[in-house]
Amino acid sequence: MPKAPRRAPVQPRPGPAASAPRAAPSRTTLAALAALIATYAVVYGVVAVVKYRYYLFIDIDLPIFVQATDQALRGSLFSSIRGMVWLGDHVSLVLFVLAPLYALFRHPLTLLLIQCVTLALGAWPVFALARRELQHDGLSLVCAALYLLYPALGYCNLFEFHPEALATTTLLATIGALAASRFVPMVVFAILSLACKEDVALPVGILGLMALLTGRSRRPGLTLIGLALGSLVLSFGVIRPALSSAAAEYGRMYGRWGAGPVQIAGHLLAHPFEAVRAFFDTPGDPGDAALKRAYWPQMLGPFLFLPLLSPGTLVVALPVLAEHFLSYRNEQHWMLFQYTALVTPVMAAAAVRGYATLVRRISGAPITAAVMARPGRARSAAFAIAGAALAASLLCNLLYGPLLRRGWLAVPQSSETRWPNAFDRTLRPYRDRMVARVPKTGGVVAAFEFLARLASRPETHSIHHIYTGYYTFSRQPYPVPTGVVAMLADIGDQRLADYVGPNTAVRLRQLMDQNRLRPADAAGDLLLLTREPADTVELVRVGAPPAAVPRRVVFDGQLAFTGSTMLDSAxxxxxxxxxxxxxxxxxxxxxxxxxxxxxxxxxxxPRFSLLRHLGYLLYPEAIWPADTTVRETYRMIVPNHLPPGAYSLGLRVLWWRTSDDYTVSKSDDPRLAGTKELVDLGRFTVTEPPHR
Structure with missing residues (x-):
C-alpha cells in the first residue's frame, strides 16, 4: 500500500494583528514607560509609608503576612495572630520567595513597598501586549497609563498586604508571554502566579483552556492547564488537608448553596439561573445587590468598557468572579479590597484587545505598523479612543478613585483611610509612646493598628479574638492566651465596637488576671497594660470619696451619676x-x-465628641458592688486642631444590649430634657502647644 502522505504540523492561526516583528521601543518610549512605573511606585509608596506611620492599617492581613514571613526566616510556619499554620489558611508559597528580600530589612514596610513596586511593574506587560496589538508605542504607553490609573488597582494596593496582589503583575506577564509565544517566560510567570494563592489556579487553568480553544499551539495551553491542576492538587490535596484547622471555616461563605463542594456544585448545576443572578443581585439584601450592580460599571468604566469587546479574554476571570459573587460576604462584591487582584489583570488585557478590536472594526483593516504610522482611519480612530479612555479613567478616578475621589458620587468608602486626619495626627505621639513601652520579649495582645509593629514576635495576638471569643471566620472558641506581657489597644475605638459582645468584658478580665496585667499608661481610651508594672495609672477606683462637684442623676433606674472633678482647667x-x-x-x-x-x-x-465604654470595658458596671461609689479617671485627648479658647464639657449616657445601636438613656432630671440628656461637667481652656 502506498504510504499515506505526512500531515503538515498544525500552525497557530495568525491573529488579526499579526505582522512582521517590530523594532525594539525607542529609548524615549522606554524612558516614558519607566517614568510611569516609577511615578506610580513612588506615589503609592509614599501613601503606604504615611498610612503606616499614622497607624492607618487597621485590619489583620498585613500583620498575618509580616509574622508569616518573619517566622519563615526562623524556621516556623505557625502564625499566632491567625492561630494556625498559615499555609493551612492560604497556600501563599510566594512568601518563601519574598523572605530573602524581607530579611534585608525586617519591617512591615518592606512587604508594603514590594507590593507597590510589583503592581507598578504590571504596566510593562500591559505595554508589551498593547504594542503587539496596536503596533504603536504612544498608544501602548496610554494603555500602560490606563492600567496604572485603574481604581481597583489602587484600592488593592492600599488595603493591607496580600500575596495575591502580586499575582496581578505575574498574571499579566503570563498573558503577555502566551500572546508572544514565549514559552519559558510564560511558565516562569505562571508558576510565580500560582505561588501567590491557591485560587490563582482558576484563571491560569482557564487561560490554558482558552489557548487550546483559540487554535494556538497545544503545548502552552496544555502546560498552563497542567500547572493549574498541579497547583490545585498541591493546595487542596496535600497542604490544606495536612495543615488546615477549624480556626478557618471558609466553606461557610457558600452555605447558601450547600454544605460542601459536592452539594454546592449540584445546586449550581440544578439552578444555573440562580447562580447567574448572584452576579447581579442578592435576594433579601438590597444593599448588597446595589454593591453587585455597581461593581460592573466601576470595573469596566475606567477602561471605557473596552473589555466587553474581548469576551474570550474576559472569560478567564469568570471562575474568580464566581468565587466572589457566590459568597455571602459583601466585601467580596466591592472594588475596595484585595478581591479584585485576579480580576484586574484580565480586565487590563481584555481592554487592550478590545481596543484593538474596535480600531479594526472602525478601519475595516488589520492593524499593522505601517497603517498606524501614517494618517488614516485606523490611526485617527485609535487616537480618538485613547483620548476618550483617558478621559473616562480620569472621570472614574474623580468619582470613586482611591486618591482623587472628590465626593461627587455617593459610593462606599474603604474601611481604611488613605491619609491621616487631624485626630490621627493627635494620636500618633501617644501611640508611639506606648509602642515604645511594650516589653521587648514576651507575648502581646494588641488592636489592629498596632499588630503589624508587633508581628515579628512569635506570640502576638489580635484583641478582636479576645472580644469575640472565637477565631476569625470560625466557630472555634479562642482560648484566652497566657504568657502575655502586654496589652495595647484603643478600647474606645468604634472599629472594635463590632466585635464587642456580652462576654467581652469577662474575657478581658480573664486576660488581665491570668497574665497579671495592670494599667501602665493611658491617654483617652488608648491603654497599655503590662505585667505588674512598677507604676500604675488609675482607671477605675471602687470605694472612692465623693466628687468635688457632686450631682446626682439616675439613668434608666439602674445607674446613678454622682458627680465629677475636672483635675485641670486648662x-x-x-x-x-x-x-x-x-x-x-x-x-x-x-x-x-x-x-x-x-x-x-x-x-x-459642639466642636468635638467621642463615644466610649464606661469603665473602659475592663471594669463594667455589672461587676461593680451595689451602692458603692466607683470613680473613673479619664484622660481625654484634646484634638490638636481645636482652636485656642474657652470650652465646656458635657456627658451623655447611652446603652445597648445585643447590637451596636445605641439608645440615649433617660434620666430622672427633667432639666436635661432640653439638652438631650447632656450633663454639664464644667469649663476648661485650650491653649496652643509650645511647638506651634
Missing amino acids: TTAGGLLPIQTTWRRIARPDRYFVVQFVVRDAVGE
Missing part, C-alpha cells in the same frame, strides 16, 4: 484633659452603658 491642643466622674450602681443592670463626652465652644456649638 490644657493645650493635642494635650490631655483629666476628668474624674463618680457613679453608683443602684440596680442590677440589664444593659451595657456607654458615655459620650461632648466638647462645646463658648457659644454652645
Whole structure:
C-alpha cells in the first residue's frame, strides 16, 4: 500500500494583528514607560509609608503576612495572630520567595513597598501586549497609563498586604508571554502566579483552556492547564488537608448553596439561573445587590468598557468572579479590597484587545505598523479612543478613585483611610509612646493598628479574638492566651465596637488576671497594660470619696451619676484633659452603658465628641458592688486642631444590649430634657502647644 502522505504540523492561526516583528521601543518610549512605573511606585509608596506611620492599617492581613514571613526566616510556619499554620489558611508559597528580600530589612514596610513596586511593574506587560496589538508605542504607553490609573488597582494596593496582589503583575506577564509565544517566560510567570494563592489556579487553568480553544499551539495551553491542576492538587490535596484547622471555616461563605463542594456544585448545576443572578443581585439584601450592580460599571468604566469587546479574554476571570459573587460576604462584591487582584489583570488585557478590536472594526483593516504610522482611519480612530479612555479613567478616578475621589458620587468608602486626619495626627505621639513601652520579649495582645509593629514576635495576638471569643471566620472558641506581657489597644475605638459582645468584658478580665496585667499608661481610651508594672495609672477606683462637684442623676433606674472633678482647667491642643466622674450602681443592670463626652465652644456649638465604654470595658458596671461609689479617671485627648479658647464639657449616657445601636438613656432630671440628656461637667481652656 502506498504510504499515506505526512500531515503538515498544525500552525497557530495568525491573529488579526499579526505582522512582521517590530523594532525594539525607542529609548524615549522606554524612558516614558519607566517614568510611569516609577511615578506610580513612588506615589503609592509614599501613601503606604504615611498610612503606616499614622497607624492607618487597621485590619489583620498585613500583620498575618509580616509574622508569616518573619517566622519563615526562623524556621516556623505557625502564625499566632491567625492561630494556625498559615499555609493551612492560604497556600501563599510566594512568601518563601519574598523572605530573602524581607530579611534585608525586617519591617512591615518592606512587604508594603514590594507590593507597590510589583503592581507598578504590571504596566510593562500591559505595554508589551498593547504594542503587539496596536503596533504603536504612544498608544501602548496610554494603555500602560490606563492600567496604572485603574481604581481597583489602587484600592488593592492600599488595603493591607496580600500575596495575591502580586499575582496581578505575574498574571499579566503570563498573558503577555502566551500572546508572544514565549514559552519559558510564560511558565516562569505562571508558576510565580500560582505561588501567590491557591485560587490563582482558576484563571491560569482557564487561560490554558482558552489557548487550546483559540487554535494556538497545544503545548502552552496544555502546560498552563497542567500547572493549574498541579497547583490545585498541591493546595487542596496535600497542604490544606495536612495543615488546615477549624480556626478557618471558609466553606461557610457558600452555605447558601450547600454544605460542601459536592452539594454546592449540584445546586449550581440544578439552578444555573440562580447562580447567574448572584452576579447581579442578592435576594433579601438590597444593599448588597446595589454593591453587585455597581461593581460592573466601576470595573469596566475606567477602561471605557473596552473589555466587553474581548469576551474570550474576559472569560478567564469568570471562575474568580464566581468565587466572589457566590459568597455571602459583601466585601467580596466591592472594588475596595484585595478581591479584585485576579480580576484586574484580565480586565487590563481584555481592554487592550478590545481596543484593538474596535480600531479594526472602525478601519475595516488589520492593524499593522505601517497603517498606524501614517494618517488614516485606523490611526485617527485609535487616537480618538485613547483620548476618550483617558478621559473616562480620569472621570472614574474623580468619582470613586482611591486618591482623587472628590465626593461627587455617593459610593462606599474603604474601611481604611488613605491619609491621616487631624485626630490621627493627635494620636500618633501617644501611640508611639506606648509602642515604645511594650516589653521587648514576651507575648502581646494588641488592636489592629498596632499588630503589624508587633508581628515579628512569635506570640502576638489580635484583641478582636479576645472580644469575640472565637477565631476569625470560625466557630472555634479562642482560648484566652497566657504568657502575655502586654496589652495595647484603643478600647474606645468604634472599629472594635463590632466585635464587642456580652462576654467581652469577662474575657478581658480573664486576660488581665491570668497574665497579671495592670494599667501602665493611658491617654483617652488608648491603654497599655503590662505585667505588674512598677507604676500604675488609675482607671477605675471602687470605694472612692465623693466628687468635688457632686450631682446626682439616675439613668434608666439602674445607674446613678454622682458627680465629677475636672483635675485641670486648662490644657493645650493635642494635650490631655483629666476628668474624674463618680457613679453608683443602684440596680442590677440589664444593659451595657456607654458615655459620650461632648466638647462645646463658648457659644454652645459642639466642636468635638467621642463615644466610649464606661469603665473602659475592663471594669463594667455589672461587676461593680451595689451602692458603692466607683470613680473613673479619664484622660481625654484634646484634638490638636481645636482652636485656642474657652470650652465646656458635657456627658451623655447611652446603652445597648445585643447590637451596636445605641439608645440615649433617660434620666430622672427633667432639666436635661432640653439638652438631650447632656450633663454639664464644667469649663476648661485650650491653649496652643509650645511647638506651634
